[in-house]
Structures are given as C-alpha cells and as structure tokens.
Amino acid sequence: MQKEKDCSSLNPSLTRRTFLQATGALASAAMVSEVFIKSSEAAPAILTGQNPSDTIETADDILYTVCQMCHSRCGVRAKVKEGILVKLDGNPYHPNNLDVAEDYTPARLPYGTSPSAAFKSIGRMCLKGQSGIQTVYDPYRIQHPLKRVGSRNSGRWQTISWEQAFREIADRINLLIPPGDRDKLIDPSRPELGTKRNQLAFAPGRSVEKEMSERVWKLGWGTVNHTLDHTSICEATRHVANELITWDPKGSHNSLGGGRIEGWQADILGSQYIIFFGANPCEADFPMVGMARDLMQFKRNGGKFVAVDPRFNNTAARANQWVPIIPGTDAALAMGMISWILENRAYKTPYLENTSKAAADLDGEPTWTDATYLVGTFADSERRQFQRYVTVRDVFGIADDGPVVWHPTNGLQAAAAAQHGTLDFETILTIGGKSVTAKTAFRLLSQAAGSMTRQQYSTICGISVATMESLAREFVSHGRKAAAMSYRGPVKHTNGLYNHLAIQHLNTLIGNYDYKGGCTAGAGGWNHKSGIVELGKITGGKSVSGVRIDRAKTFYNAVEVKNLFTGYPARRPWFPFAIHGNFQEIIPGIQDGYPYPIKVLITYWNAWPYSVPGGRKVWEATVADEAKLPLLVAISPVIGEVAAWADYILPDTVYLEKFSAPGVPWRVNKGTSFQRPVVGAFDGKKIGVSAASGGVGNTMPTAGKNDYSPALPDTKSVLDIHIGLAKALGLPGVGDGALLGPIVPGSSELVTRGHLHNSWDWAKAILANLGYNAATDKYPGLSIEEILSKGGVFDNPGEEYTGMYQGHTGEYLTHRYGDIIRFFADPIARTRDSVTGQYYSGVPHYEAPKHSDGASISDTSYTYRLITYKLVNHGQGRTNINPWLMLVMPENFVEISAADAAGLQIETGDLVKVTSASNTNGITGKARVTQGLRPGVIAISHHYGHWEQHSRPHNIDGKPTLYDASRGAGIQATQLMRADARYPNVSLQEPIGASCSFYDTWVKIAKA
C-alpha cells in the first residue's frame, strides 16, 4: 500500500528553488534543472558554479574534511561559526572539487597555496554534499545507547550508559562464545570451518575505517568474518572482472593469485570520445562531482560521448547519442562492436603482439597483453573440458609456469623470452602424452565475437547493426583518446562479469591504458597505514582461518574444503573469486546455518533488509528467531531498517564527526584526504570556537588527552565504539602502548609508538604515517598542521600527464598501471561453478541472464523488465533523512514508457501496482509516463520507500519518539526482485564476482 504522506516536518522556509539557488553546484543543479527550473531563471552562481564566498567569514572559520553523502569522497570546506556548522562547500585543493577552468587552465589550487590565501576559494560540491549539515543536525538522531526491552522489532527501547552497553555486550559475547572455547573448532569433523571465533561476524555496509575494524575483529578477536561489507550489492563484479584482467598469478587474494587493479575510469579531460555503458557520471557514478564537471569541459573541448542505457538519464540528456539498450545485453552490443573491429583490423596490432614488459618498453608502451599467449583445451580426471594457459613446463618440460607464444620465425617460445608473438594462431600440441588444441587468447576472443552475427547481436540487444558498427567505427578513430566505461548497468546482472569484460576489452583493442584520454586505474594516494605506526600490527594478535559465512574467497572442491565438498550442486553457492565478499549471502547463510551458525552479528552503516534485492523477507524471518542469531548489535546514528531489530543500538556519529583517510577515487590526480570532525569538542574545547573564547578554533590540538566529544555528546564515533568493545572484551591491540611502529622507518623491528585509547590517538597515527610518506615522496618538510589545514595531501594541478616514457615521446598519464592486460581469465577457466559443476568460460561472450542452476529466467506472464537507478539528489539509502533532498523530489515514481503506458491506459499520476514472480503482492506507487525509457522497461529510482529511519514512532524509556513520515515516502523496488530458483532465500546473483542482480527481474504493471 502506498504510504500516507506527511511532509509537515520538512523545513517549510526553504523551497526547492531557494535551495537550488543556494547550492552553487553546476553539476548537481544542472542535473535537476530541467525538472524544476529553467536555466534562464537560475541565479548566476548556478550557471557558473562560482559560489561567492561569504564576506564576513575569516580563514579561522574554515575547516577541511571529507564528504560521505555518497561514495565519491569529495573534499569538504566546512564553515563553522561559534561552534555551529553553517555551510558546506568543496575543498579547493581537492581534485574532485576543482579541476580546470573553461579556458582549460588549472583552477584547482596548487598544494603550496597557503590556507590564509585559499580561504576565499571555493570548490564545487553537489546538492547532497551541501545537505550534509542536516545529517549532523538531524533532530531524530539517537542520543544515547539503546537496549531492546520488548521482542525484536517491537520498537521498545531503554537508554543505557556506554559503560553498561559495552559491559553487557561483552558479557553476552563471552556467554555465547566463551573465552575457553574460542580456539576450539566449530566442528571437529569439518576443521575447514575454523574455530568458534568465526561465529562472531562484523558486517559494515560501508566503511572507511577498515583498518580499525580489522585490527579489532580480525587481529584482536580472530574471526574470518571480520569485514562482511556491502560491495556485492554495489559493483563487486566490476572489480573482480578488472582484477581478472590484471591477474597476478603470484598475488595474494586466494590460492590462484590475485588482481592488481579493481577499477578503470576514463581520463575524461584528456579524451575525445567516451562510451558510457550503464554508467551515469552526471548523476550517480563516482566521483560524480568531478566526473560531471570534467564531462561538461570535455564537451566544450569538442569531445563526444555516448550513453548506453535503457533510461534517458541525466548523462544521456547531455550525451551526443543515447543508445537505449535492452537491459542485460551489454555484452551483445560490445561483442558486436568487437566483431566489427576485428573484421576491419582496426585494433592496435603492434601493441597486441608485444609479449612482455621488455617488449612493451622497446615500443614505449606502458602496458602489454596476453593476446599472443597460447591457451590449451584440457580434460580433467572426469574428462570434462576446461581451458588454461599453455605453460613453458607443458612445452619444454622445465620448471616454469610462464606462458608460451608462437612466432613464425622462432616457433614456440616462452613469452618472457620472445619480443613478439603471432596474434591469430592455433595449433595442436602434445602435452603429457595427449593432444591439446592450443589457440592464442586473441583467437579465442575472435571466435567468441564471431559466434554470432552482428544481426544476431542486434536482435538480442535491441540496437541496430548500423548503430553498433558506427559506434565501433567512431571508437577506433581517436587513437588512444577514446574509452569505453561501464558501471552498475552492465554489471548487476547474472551475466555481469562477461558484460564488463566485453566492454573493457574494447579498450584493450585500442591499447588506451595509461594514455592521456584513455583508461586510468587512478593515481592513488599516499600511504596512511604504515611508515611511523603500523596500523595493521598488534602484540598478541590472532591469525584467522576457515570459511566465511558468505563462502567468499574459498574454492568449493575436495582439495580446499575436503569435508564440506558434497558434489554438485553445493548446499549453498560458493564464491572463490568474490574478493570483495558476498553481502547478499550473509543473512541467508545465517538462516540456513551454512556452513555454520553465527552467534553474534555486529553491524555498522548497514541497511541489509532495505538494500539487498528481496532482502526484507529473509532478514525478518532470520533475525526474528533468536536461536538463529542470538545477539545482534547495530552501530548506527539512527534507528534504521537493521537497527530496528537489534538487541543493542550503539549511537554512532555521522561523517562530519569522524576521522579517516579516504583516497581520491579514480582520478588522474594523486591524493589522500583527511577526514576530521568539524563539530564537537576536544577535551571539552569546542571546534569552531576561538581559543580566546575557550575553543580550539579550526586547529586540532596535539597535547592533552584530546578525547573527542561529538555534537551529541553521548554518541561515539565508530572508532571509539570499536575501541570500547575491544577493551570490554579484553582484546589485544588497544590501550596503553598498543600502537606499534618500526624502530626506524623501514625496519621490521617494532617498538611502541603510542597508546590507543580513543579515536584521536588513531587519527594522530594516521596523520603521522601520511605526513611521513608524503614528505618522503613529494613534499619535504610537510607538517601534520599543513595536512589538516588543507584537508589532506594532493598533487598539483597540471601534473596529470607526461610526454616521455622509456625514451619515447607520447601523451602518457603520469601515474600509470604499467603491467599486463589479459583477454583470457585463466583462474576462472580452471574453476567449476559450485552449483552446476561446469567450468567457467575464460573469455567474454554474451549469455542470457539465468538462475544459479543455469535455468533461464522464464517468468512468462511478467512482460516488463525492472530497472532501478540513482538520482543526483540522493545517495544510496541514507539521504531520505535530509529534508532539502526530499524537497527536491518528495517521492519517487514508477516510470513507464509512453508507448507502453498508452497500451495500458496509464497516465502520469495514476496509482499503479507492480508485481513480480517473487513478490506477487507487489508495491504500489504513482506512475510517471515518459519518452525517456525504452519500451518494455519499468524504472523505479532507489533511495525512497524506507519503513524505518524515524519514519515511524519507536518507544524509548516508555515514551513515544517523534518521527517524520515523509522519510518513508515513495516506493522501494528491491523488494520486487527475483529470488533464485534453487536458493529461494537469496536473489539472483552473478556467480563469479558475486554481485547480486538488480536488473534481471520481470514484472507486471497494472492500474491499482
């Protein structure tokens, strides 16, 4: 049923228009402008992005920190007057917030600019970022630790002290997993499960404080379930695909090695032509603010970009071309483009023929590929065929597992010894006395691309052959200054890994990695984890072992989990390549007690039942049963969908009251930000209040106890909560002398470097490391005070490119990946799926979305494909608490194409019901009829339809709490999403990278 709307609690004095005028963020404002205002009516600040600084502010009013209203991690310039946070803008030193001016000159401040000269400079920030003030001053935030007094989810709570909270939680943990039992095996007949320490799990939805949580729960407690984070509901499969492309057989992620790089992004400002597949940089990709602005400059520079997306989103609205693809068919379009590129020999042959770094260096190429490496088809002991690289050992019988190439003059050679190999080649080899067909990785790709005609690809993806070919033709016509990018659109399908591989290898064919205008792996930042203090080292630490509750990073076979291997299908699926975990499998695993029961679950920044496809039903059925989950502790600033079911809620601070050192995501500029509290007090002295008035101003003290008190003084930052729990449990790694560091930099001999009693102790360690490493590398003499006064350490504008590499002139990125790019994903080709028992393909191809057992998703009476999307005015599921952002669009809609709506006689504003095979009761919302959606597709935005987050009353200490029903406005589509046929308590999922599927659900729509 549609929820009753109550907007009475929203700030009535601030209209949509005045808020937009106040933002001064071109990217964000422009994205919503066509909906609410005409650009001719907009204030100059909106058109230029030049938000004039306040004439009464002084340098002392400005503090720099980091935004976390979405995951872009922009720099924040916070203005604080008399201890009150009054305005948030972008940090002008930070690469996300200022890049180039319209005349293409650097606009970002050089790092050497003094803070007193910089304080009138304002970086750009989106409307979500500016609304962060309302996250701090949210009147509904929990103010004290809460203990459940009714049954779970009864909404009845009692306030308790922190001391009581820590003591009682520790007592419960000690009872459930007694200290004397912790090192005993969960099941002596299945030692692979590990010890009972693994029955405590820490599940952060998102976290930028992993060094601390790993210190406490991995090293201090010793659970393999120390970081069950959210990435699989975001983009995990994209990461894993990129890691397969950059695979290091000697890596450390699992027994087959590991990936070097998890993400590629276009160097937008240096490029000429970009195709975005299911990526929405003007609205939702990250870092959105930097990318959106770069893209507008890119257009002014004459660049062209294409948006491949079923929905006409704000990126499509500014694109040169919108390509409304059928959801889940991106690989068909990309493979069709690859087939045209191969057929027309429009790839970079010399680049692809290089076999090693030495060969690439001779050509001035920063990267090389496996295109010439031979891949053999072998048979296992059950005569099942699989593929893997042919090795030197196979061919020459010497102890070398390196790859082999063929050259017309030199014949078979180790790739490391050869300069060049033949690209398109196959042969029969005798290996181990058996005939083995061996083909180059390039030929495998070519055959995969040629397995269908372009007309067949066109029929699958709904894009004409002419468009497919013209995209390919244009893509190869810009040298290295073109890029094909993908994000959640192609990836959040059961076939997402192959969708991404196909798209990414468009880049490989033109060899654009590390080139200006091509693909960047990001410039990275300076190390804050070691140098002076080793954040990941403790005295008396545990080593973890065993299987995770989500079965990530473990191979399901008789070698790795001998006593758990029961043939195919496995009782629940396993995910050996899920390097980023499997968030959607946590609660189903707990529900099934597979592979073992979990006794304690501690969550942080986690909205599992809201965010996971089909998650609410499974969550409620699982956590309502205290036998299945005896203790649930939520670390959260509000009573959200997870915390509502908790036994204890530990009230966390919000991001403007925290410490961390987030990197700058996927920019060509190097940098590490420093996140610090901008409200609250140190040792009772208020931040933002001058020293003369008893405060600490915009500085951070380094003497004294330096205990940080947040704006709500009886809340604690998550760092302090981890430390408090660790102390209550008597874990090592916290307390007096707990911080260790090398006796001299670089030494392996560790000595005590300080105490760890609170978050500021931790922050000082981070700053010491960051300062030392950045000073050693780039800025000699850099002080901690300088880092704090600029919000981190950043390189200078203008340092993005270099004209020389290995003695060759060219247009290169300054910060390069500089290693191998692989067409053939050898590790997965040697691995059997835990459900079907089939070997995975090692090369990209198109396959239809399917259930885990391989059955097609044939919900025949459901005729529309459901997609979701993110809006520029919201970040994930947490910004419904910000009234300004809800005012921009108070509820969301069921979007339907005009063509489909006409047939169903649906008009904008009609109440419509959307149902799926997994949710026949469905959800009801308001229709919005649009020309901007491919017919056959229904689109519902994320962010809305919360049922907690203070959208309903709870009862604390016998009194009903205030609430704001407008926080629960709108509808939430994840509850419609398709369950897997074989494992019905989990959604459809991509089996290799472990992303859950968001876009493979078929729905019906009818007037309600």
Ligand code: SF4
């Ligand atoms: S893009 Fe994200 S991180 Fe940047 S200002 Fe907006 S909400 Fe904050």
